[in-house]
Amino acid sequence: MPSAPTQPHHHFRLRHPPRYYAHRVKESLTTRVMKVLCSCFLGLLLIVGIMAFVLWISLRPHRPRFHVSNFSIPTISSENGLQNTEISFNVTDRNPNQNVGIFYMDMDASVFYREKKIGMTPLSLPFYQPPKNTTYIDGVFSGTSLKVGNDSWSEIMVDREAGRIVFRLGLRARFRFKLSMWDSKRHRMHVSCDVAVGPDGEVLAISKKKRCSIYFS
Structure with missing residues (x-):
């Protein structure tokens, strides 16, 4: 009986060395962490600003x-x-x-x-x-x-x-x-x-x- 055709073997070659991809993953995580930290900081700054504005409105001296x-x-x-x-x-x-x-x-x-x-x-x-x-x-x-x-x-x-x-x-x-x-x-x-x-x-x-x-x- 004729033998089954053999499947061709495909060889994948990385376009960049593994160290490059590890660096990209690390860079992506760092960017996300920085975005989260910046968002938290801006949110906190907004809350503090609103509280300061309300306090200023309530305590701002009015002329007699x-x-x-x-x-x-x-x-x-x-x-x-x-x-x-x-x-x-x-x-x-x-x-x-x-x-x-x-x-x-x-x-x-x-x-x-x-x-x-x-x-x-x-x-x-x-x-x-x-x-x-x-x-x-x-x-x-x-x-x-x-x-x-x-x-x-x-x-x-x-x-x-x-x-x-x-x-x-x-x-x-x-x-x-x-x-x-x-x-x-x-x-x-x-x-x-x-x-x-x-x-x-x-x-x-x-x-x-x-x-x-x-x-x-």
Whole structure:
């Protein structure tokens, strides 16, 4: 009987030495490990960043809010009003922060008529304002702290006859934000409140509870 045909033998030859393939496998594993480590690091960095952002949002100091409660010139209707002029005021200072307090080192007030300063007086001694607190700040301009010249008084009388006298109350303070054992650097704050007074010397409704503008320097 004829013998079965023999199958041809195929010889495979490696195109590269075994050491080359071992190096490629090792390199592939190293790349995968590095990718995993980089992914873990970036994920951790993202989590830390989100936590820091949330913490910053919750603890970021917000500027205080000032509103005029009262502003009065009781002698404005008096014949001798110029000699006995006195201006009293009351302003509310609201600290809107949830966790941050405010320490005021000093504060003074000024009053302006037609952008001319006619009075200046120091206010309260240093005080600490807790978070979510409203503090009432009042003061009086009189005597040497109030200097209204004849020209200014004549203009005030003209405005009085027209039914409204407009003043500007300014507050200036140095303060720091306080959080537990942490204190911010010192800031200087300027508050400006436009106030309209009627013929009776009392603040008009349009100015009462009006929010003052504020800026830092």
